[in-house]
Amino acid sequence: MTAKPVSVLATDSLDTWWQLQGEWVEAPNVRRGGQSGVQRIWKGETLLYAKRQTGHIHRSLLHPFGRPTVLRERDALLGARKAGVTVPEIIYCAAERNTQGWRALLVTKALDGFQPIDDWYAGNCREQYGEALHQQLLQQVAHSLARLHKARWQHGCIYIKHIFVRITGEGQTLTPEVALLDLEKCRRRLTSKQAALHDMLQLRRHSPWDQADWQSLIGHYQLAMGRNFKTIYNATRG
Template sequence: MPVKRFLSADARPYFAANELEDFDALWSLSLTPVDAPNLERGGHSEVCRMTLEAPGLPPRDFFLKRQTNHLGRSLSRPWGEPTFAREARNIAAFHRLGIPALESAYFEERRRDGRWQAILVTPALSGYTDMIEHHAHWETLEPATRDAIVDTCADLLATLHGRRWRHGSLYAKHVFLRPAADAPTGFEARFIDLEKSRPLLNANREKRRDLEVFARRLPQWRSATWRRFLGRYLRRPAESAEVERWLGALTLPNR
């Protein structure tokens, strides 16, 4: 079902304290985008970071995402919808299915003067670092830390595909990790950027696609690393025939 408006209970006091509970207030904020605006699809989409304060609460960082006429099609809205509407819906689906992902603080869309406008606000992932940053220091990490990161990523992707969903844009920068509070060398992970996520249709092909896209920016992962990853992902011994078959089927760097 389409999500027209949403404001999370956790975010409400921050938005209320800063008079940002309505679309116009968020839309009119003057902030510097963190990246160049996305001008694909004939529209405009940008992401800004903001820090909000509220009485009795610690300051909290949010990403404010605003777009105009940046549309895609879905089964529920075949004539088009803001891509942030799809992402807000997918965030809710991931949490409902127990797939670790970013959270949604606010979503609303409207049609104004013949143009679709949408706002999606997500809390910053405090303490998390994307997989690209971990990979940049890969050779300096302790072996136990590297193994824990590989296992955590494998578990995350296994959960996603086990729930019969695909990410659709699973670059390593869209996997965020932070040290686990209950394990000295362990990690926990979440997905971000769910605009292209959807249920699996052609399961084997789409799983392989997610894995190959994830691998593209991980050139320091050698054959032994991928064998460990796939063993964990498939819940099979690393030297098993099934792991060998997947290694042969996947296009991986430095395999």
């Protein structure tokens, strides 16, 4: 069977990009009928992350015979950026199927200056920058998630490690910025409420924030969404 490219968002062939090798940051894991892993690679002076997949597919009503999960992630990254959410920039994405099955590659640009928010807390940055900036950070987290959910995108696997933070500016003009990563399980829902309930309740179970922080974050979130979520609010009181 002749190889059939599904999506190409940059120049050069899939073979050319596939030959670029680097350090594994997520060793290939075996699941979904194939393998998937992430390498850190360089193209010139630009740091990139390449998700490599062979036979790693998901099935849906639109794709009953399956397609590589990087294509779902590509769609989610494009949708999130359109909604105003900071996510990694796609440099290249392509997939092809031959007699051996699917091969797919998603290459994104490293988020310059960002770090996982759990590392930010572990480095005592909350104490370093002060509580006023920390409240701004919670607001930015809330706004990023609200933008995603208002566009009916559900992250699907929102753990604290998937939220990244960067502090810009200096002196009295320090500003927190937030980015979201790992959108492989992200999908559109019929309503923003469905996306909101799934992600916010999941994040509540998998984050280090105490009750006061959560109530602050949910307050900002509900304002940004333009509606109250009783189920989510009550979860902050447990």
